[in-house]
Amino acid sequence: MMLRLLLALSVMLGLELSPLHAAQAAQLLHYPAQQGTVDNSQLDISGAVDTPLIAPVLEDFHRLNPDIALTYRNLTTLEVYRTFIDGNENPQSDVVMSSAMPWQYQLANNGYARPLELDNAERWPTWARWRQELFGITFEPVVIVYRKALADHYGKINSHAELLSLLEREREALRGRVVTYDPARSGAGYTYAVEEARLSPRYWELVAALGGVEADLVGTTQEMLDGLAEGRYLIGYNLLGSYAHGFAEEHPELEIVIPSDYALVMQRLAFLPRSADNPEAARRFFDYLLSEHGQRVISEQTPLGAVHPALEGPGSASALRAQLGEALRPIRLGPGLLATLDKLKREALLARWNREFHRPSTPADTPLSEETAP
């Protein structure tokens, strides 16, 4: 009942939970079971992961488990949530994956997830799981993307502090050329805002600075990337790194920066619902997903970032940690996420956000300390 309440709330608020454009969602991947295998079984996965991103993983799993007929439905995070909650989807999902961390956490907290009882799950790093029910399977930093031309004029941007200083310094030049999430429209943007506000009060200076340059507010990472590629924007703030990486490979004029003072890290959370029709097949999928092999596929063939501590190559959490150390701030997988979903909390934060964003411009005379965020 509580979940319906929240659902109704998010619909009411017009909250777009997916960082992706809605048009790209609702795709289907199907891998039929190989002929001649005994014990054919079904596996239905609902996820808010773009099909090109997840396809290598699914293909590899299917190659190793040809007896399982696998169906992947790509939905928006809201659709994931809604179809799951309504419970009238047919067939029932056996695995639910989504980047909307608070919503996923809320589902698990209310007891919709089934404990896994797998060795791989037992060994999973504690910071990336909750009980044996909810698992962070990817490691995706939130990044700043800017056009390389910008660096030629104003120097590189390596941190939030540098971004803030640039925005305040070059207010006129950057007016309308900066883009970020609209926290009122985007669930991801809102989640980042909550987390960043928690990290440091200086976040509000940054919001004020973004307001100062009259930054464009959009709903998805894709919109930001498109705008940057077209040259409408010079700087994009708070893009989902996993999408940006793939995009930047095709658009060499874009530079991706993981801020060195702090970088939020988003994780896709997956769980096995109690209502699953094929829990055994789902368990096998989790066993694969949490294994070193499955994670290696994620790190090498997708931009999603692997969590498994044994992996140290590029695209792994360990590599990022080695590079950025303490600056990485994975969004904590804990009850604090529930506060993000609080209706009044949301109103309070958005009110504050708008207040800061539309704050009357103040001269940039505040001396900036070189000190990074706490």
Added chain:
Amino acid sequence: MSAQDSLYRRLLVWLLLPLLGLGALMLFQAYLGARDTADRAFDRLLEASSLAIAEQVKWQDESLWLDLAPAALEMLATDAEERVFYALYNAQGEFITGNANLPGLSASDEQSLYYDNVTWNGQHLRVGVREARLEDWSQRERFEVRVAHTREGRERLTQDLFQGSLVRVAIMALLAACTLVLTIRFALSPLTRLRRAIRERDPRTLAPLELDLPRELAELRETLNELLARMRRVRANQERFIGDASHQLRTPLAGLSARAELALRQENPSLWRDALKAMQATSASTARLAVQLLSMTRLNNPETSPELVPLDLNQVARTATLGALGACHRDGIDLGVEAPEEETLIHGVSWQLEECLVNLIDNARRYGARRITVRVLTEPPTLEVEDDGPGIPAELRLMVLRPFFRGSDTGEGSGLGLAIVDSIARAHHARLTLHDASDGHGLRVSMRFTGDRS
């Protein structure tokens, strides 16, 4: 009593069983205590969290307003990763915000914060409810913060605490059991010594036990020693009796032998005849003596006491008197019976009582009575034999009851008559007393059946 029964086992069982019960009780208590402690410790989290939330509650736009701090929820979860729920309700009990419609609790006392265990949507939750009011200048709206989490952390702490108690109680129980076993061994060791002392004794000796023992066993030793002393006396009596009996039998046998020897030197058959007559009389009296000795022995043997049956004393008196009538008549003695008309019932053995009366009548006859009265009294049932003979001086009246004691050296009695009477009286739990006759001249022997204790 089974062969398995032993004092040691009994003590062990009856001390260990309560100890076991006590241990179980302690464990139960420890579990309750552990759960209580865990609840108290974890209730602090509910308290802190609900306070952190309550402090953020404000009045804004004519409504309650909450800027929920994530930390307020995070403090509800420990390493056990509890599920966490919270809700804010206004004074009218309307849901304002939260992630669950938590059930309210019935307010207890005046406290603003109370806890309870509830089952909600199939989950076991500990709910803490804080009643508070806004501390605004003008607005004093009441509201209620409800927080809850699942019990995993509490159960884990309870388990840990309880395991600690378990180890402590187990060690204590082990020590107690060891102490108990040693103590019982030590306490029972004098018993072993006593047993060994008794076992090692010469079976023929009746000397008292000399052994240092604790008080309870010392009493047992004294009792044993008393028994031994009685046995010594009994044996001395028996030895004397046997000596006396041998002596009594030897005299007539020696007389017989001498008479026969004397007669054999004679040639006159009429002298032989006299001798034979004398020898017949002597051997008859010796035979009687032997019979008396036999009945004496039989009476004194506690193993062969015949069963006591209801009988009429009047009948006994008549039968005995009838039997003795002939002899008395020959001697010119006046023998009579005085008995009530109705039956006088007691439990007894009729032939023994008859023998008793016969002995008494015989005694009186031998010691020169001229008149003998057998009397039956009813209250209490009593048999009396009264004569007008010489009587017995008061100081000798106890002595004459001993075997082979004779009031005077004259007479031809065996000295067993009264002793037999005494034995029979004892066997019937009757009281035997000797008195002067009612006219002050002669003897009255009275056997009162005081209580029917058989």
